[in-house]
Amino acid sequence: MTQPEKTSPARIPDPDIFLYDTLQRQKVRFEPTSPGRVGFYLCGPTVYSDAHLGHAKANVAFDVVRRTFEHFGYSVRFVSNITDVGHLQNDSDDGEDKLLARARLEQLEPMEVADKYFWSFSDDMRALNVKRPSINPRATGHVPEQIALIEELIARGHAYESAGSVYFDVRSWPEYGKLSGRRLDEQAEGTREAVREEKRDPRDFALWKRAESGHIMRWDSPWGTGFPGWHIECSAMSLKYLGEGFDIHGGGLDLQFPHHEAEIAQAEAAGHPFARYWMHNNMLTIGGEKMSKSKGNFTTIADILKRHDPAVVRFLLISSHYRSVTEMNEEAFAAAASGYARLTGTLQAIERALEEAPAGAADRQDEGLVAKIRTHVQAFEDAMRDDFNTPKAVAELFGLSSLMNTALNSGTVATAALEEGRRAFTELGGEVLGLFTQSETPNEDSAMLVETLMELVLQARQSYRLNKQYADADRLRDTLSSAGISIEDTKEGVRWKR
Numbered sequence: 001m002t003q004p005e006k007t008s009p010a011r012i013p014d015p016d017i018f019l020y021d022t023l024q025r026q027k028v029r030f031e032p033t034s035p036g037r038v039g040f041y042l043c044g045p046t047v048y049s050d051a052h053l054g055h056a057k058a059n060v061a062f063d064v065v066r067r068t069f070e071h072f073g074y075s076v077r078f079v080s081n082i083t084d085v086g087h088l089q090n091d092s093d094d095g096e097d098k099l100l101a102r103a104r105l106e107q108l109e110p111m112e113v114a115d116k117y118f119w120s121f122s123d124d125m126r127a128l129n130v131k132r133p134s135i136n137p138r139a140t141g142h143v144p145e146q147i148a149l150i151e152e153l154i155a156r157g158h159a160y161e162s163a164g165s166v167y168f169d170v171r172s173w174p175e176y177g178k179l180s181g182r183r184l185d186e187q188a189e190g191t192r193e194a195v196r197e198e199k200r201d202p203r204d205f206a207l208w209k210r211a212e213s214g215h216i217m218r219w220d221s222p223w224g225t226g227f228p229g230w231h232i233e234c235s236a237m238s239l240k241y242l243g244e245g246f247d248i249h250g251g252g253l254d255l256q257f258p259h260h261e262a263e264i265a266q267a268e269a270a271g272h273p274f275a276r277y278w279m280h281n282n283m284l285t286i287g288g289e290k291m292s293k294s295k296g297n298f299t300t301i302a303d304i305l306k307r308h309d310p311a312v313v314r315f316l317l318i319s320s321h322y323r324s325v326t327e328m329n330e331e332a333f334a335a336a337a338s339g340y341a342r343l344t345g346t347l348q349a350i351e352r353a354l355e356e357a358p359a360g361a362a363d364r365q366d367e368g369l370v371a372k373i374r375t376h377v378q379a380f381e382d383a384m385r386d387d388f389n390t391p392k393a394v395a396e397l398f399g400l401s402s403l404m405n406t407a408l409n410s411g412t413v414a415t416a417a418l419e420e421g422r423r424a425f426t427e428l429g430g431e432v433l434g435l436f437t438q439s440e441t442p443n444e445d446s447a448m449l450v451e452t453l454m455e456l457v458l459q460a461r462q463s464y465r466l467n468k469q470y471a472d473a474d475r476l477r478d479t480l481s482s483a484g485i486s487i488e489d490t491k492e493g494v495r496w497k498r
């Protein structure tokens with residue numbers, strides 16, 4: 001077992017980060033296992049269909065957590081798994097493997113299904129500006145580690161074999177239930193009778209399942225041919241890559257029971273201290289109900305991105321707190337689009353003012369404005385160190401936006417103040433919240449496309465003018481101007497700028 005990498009942190013990590021720990025049921029001060037480093041594990045997707053907006057909420061939420069730690073000087077090892085085996089329909093110990101069912105439907109190899117949806121998930125995350133995990137381990141790539149952990153559990157008397165499957169013995173581990181607070185009588189899963197007969201207690205959960213004939217994904221094990229249960233992969237892979245007693249485990253509230261409860265029991269009953277803090281994101285809902293693949297009430301990220309700027313989607317997701325429900329509807333998108341446009345509008349105005357700064361602006365000082373900007377920066381950072389309070393942090397960005405707009409509207413602003421304002425936007429809104437990048441830095445392809453289109457538009461304007469269609473030429477110019485593009489007739493020809 002290894003510890004997070006030994007590179008030096010960029011700056012002395014900020015000691016005062018508070019997070020809500022589900023295990024302690026309160027906000028607590030974060031104390032890293034190893035100074036300056038954070039080991040973070042996030043339960044990732046089961047790759048059997050396209051990711052939906054609920055997945056986007058979870059992944060963006062923890063991406064912001066990661067970015068916040070990095071902003072405060074921590075070096076983060078972020079591990080997020082890919083479930084490509086063992087997740088059975090209904091999340092219980094029977095039913096078909098979700099991936100196998102999909103493979104049959106699409107007439108693909110199970111690994112083709114896993115790869116197809118893994119890559120589409122990666123594309124979605126990239127579009128939403130979610131940083132890549134440091135490690136993205138797959139369950140099928142870690143079967144020996146899972147078998148080894150199951151053997152440890154059997155050796156310690158916390159698991160037993162039954163008809164070629166292995167179950168965790170819940171009665172042998174009184175701490176089972178400590179995370180979710182579920183009482184024993186609430187823990188029984190709705191398992192089919194045939195599976196119940198194999199178990200000593202209906203609450204016992206599968207660590208290893210025997211493969212029936214025709215089950216394609218199968219591995220040899222000390223208990224015969226089979227495949228791992230869904231929960232064991234996360235215990236095995238988080239311990240492997242983050243070490244015992246690693247810092248933070250994250251995931252959706254819906255995973256608290258049984259998945260996370262099982263993860264803790266599997267690790268700790270085998271003698272390995274597990275995550276020290278637990279963070280859970282609340283659900284993205286639609287009409288008040290959790291958006292979910294199995295319920296079929298989902299909108300895929302890819303579909304949403306056909307209609308909305310990815311930065312607006314991200315902005316919408318972080319405008320509510322990660323522990324609050326986010327209700328998704330068209331009004332919410334419209335509000336996010338206009339809020340986001342307000343922020344980018346200010347950032348663009350700052351950029352323009354810096355480009356067009358009149359002589360003398362660089363020598364001017366405006367300590368009053370710089371101090372006010374710093375007050376917003378401080379308040380933003382305080383909000384983020386207080387359990388990653390993104391709505392409050394976003395409110396500080398709006399405050400900053402009003403402050404800068406007022407300054408810009410009332411005359412020339414000192415270059416130093418503009419730079420301070422720009423830095424606040426790009427470091428806080430950009431690096432911490434992950435905004436601005438898509439719309440502010442168009443990629444090479446889109447820059448070339450704009451060039452080509454502008455050339456065409458200017459040629460059209462030129463031919464209007466040659467044909468004395470001045471009203472049409474002016475209309476073109478006005479339309480461009482309302483899109484933020486100005487054109488200028490110079491001796492060398494027509495010039496345009498944004």
Ligand SMILES: Nc1ncnc2c1ncn2[C@@H]1O[C@H](COP(=O)(O)OP(=O)(O)OP(=O)(O)O)[C@@H](O)[C@H]1O
Pocket residue numbers: 043044045046053054055057058251252253254255281282283284285290291292293294295
């Ligand atoms: N609506 C949602 N809001 C927030 N997080 C979600 C939502 N749906 C899924 N997640 C989170 O995404 C991660 C992966 O979830 P999973 O692949 O089980 O998706 P799902 O849609 O719930 O699938 P299924 O319906 O098949 O259980 C989990 O951490 C889960 O909590």
Ligand SMILES: [Zn+2]
Pocket residue numbers: 042043044234259263
């Ligand atoms: Zn997990």
